[in-house]
Amino acid sequence: MMGGKLGLGEKEISFLTKWxxxxxxxxxxxxTTRGSLLGLILFxxxxxxxxxxxxxxxxxKAVFTWDSFVRQCITWFVCEFIIGFIIANQSWKSREEKFHxxx
Numbered sequence: 001m002m003g004g005k006l007g008l009g010e011k012e013i014s015f016l017t018k019w020x021x022x023x024x025x026x027x028x029x030x031x032t033t034r035g036s037l038l039g040l041i042l043f044x045x046x047x048x049x050x051x052x053x054x055x056x057x058x059x060x061k062a063v064f065t066w067d068s069f070v071r072q073c074i075t076w077f078v079c080e081f082i083i084g085f086i087i088a089n090q091s092w093k094s095r096e097e098k099f100h101x102x103x
Contacts, residue, residue, distance in 0.1 A: 012102050019099050031088045039077075039084030046076050 008016075022030060050072070 008102065016099065016102055019095055022095075023099070027092055030092055031085060034091065035085035035088035036081065037084070038087055039081035042080040042083060043077050046080060047073070 054069075
């Protein structure tokens with residue numbers, strides 16, 4: 001019985017309840033959904049900063065070409081998704097450790 005252990009506070013019980021439900025979905029689903037979302041957010045941040053930099057900087061306008069921009073977008077898109085999946089995987093591992101420690 002998870003919640004019946006002595007010394008568990010409201011936060012711990014809440015975590016155990018939520019994580020038990022998330023675990024039912026599986027590790028692959030967790031990493032795929034969280035990693036994709038995080039990768040998309042990171043890519044969007046990179047894209048906004050890059051567009052702002054291109055609009056502000058005279059140097060960037062001088063060396064900017066559409067082909068290089070598309071190549072950079074594809075490269076960073078893949079990199080940001082890989083970073084997102086790595087972070088999601090680490091998040092899964094740390095939450096699993098916490099779950100096993102508390103239960």
